[in-house]
Amino acid sequence: xxxxxxxxxxxxxxxxxxxxxxxxLSQNEVTTLSQAPIRASHNQFFQVxxxxxxxxxxxxxxxxxxxxxxxxxxxxxxxxxxxxxxNAEATDSED
Numbered sequence: 001x002x003x004x005x006x007x008x009x010x011x012x013x014x015x016x017x018x019x020x021x022x023x024x025l026s027q028n029e030v031t032t033l034s035q036a037p038i039r040a041s042h043n044q045f046f047q048v049x050x051x052x053x054x055x056x057x058x059x060x061x062x063x064x065x066x067x068x069x070x071x072x073x074x075x076x077x078x079x080x081x082x083x084x085x086x087n088a089e090a091t092d093s094e095d
Contacts, residue, residue, distance in 0.1 A: 017072070018047070018071065018072055019073055020067055020069075022044045022065040024064060024065050025060075
């Protein structure tokens with residue numbers, strides 16, 4: 001039984017998605033190979049599965065970026081929902 005629980009927990013962890021906030025990406029010889037141009041004026045957000053976190057960190061560093069924040073996708077969604085609720089309350093109070 002104990003082995004079954006730990007296996008189930010591991011697969012749950014591997015299916016989690018994290019959001020990387022990256023600053024300082026610029027168009028260079030490495031990023032030119034990608035399909036989309038990179039805007040240097042804003043932070044970029046990348047959704048990364050748990051199993052690829054290390055590879056993605058190395059890729060971002062190779063492109064000259066700096067990871068400024070990492071959050072689970074569920075936290076990111078919760079923050080967006082809270083922000084939209086606050087905006088709705090502010091709009092209602094103005095009426």
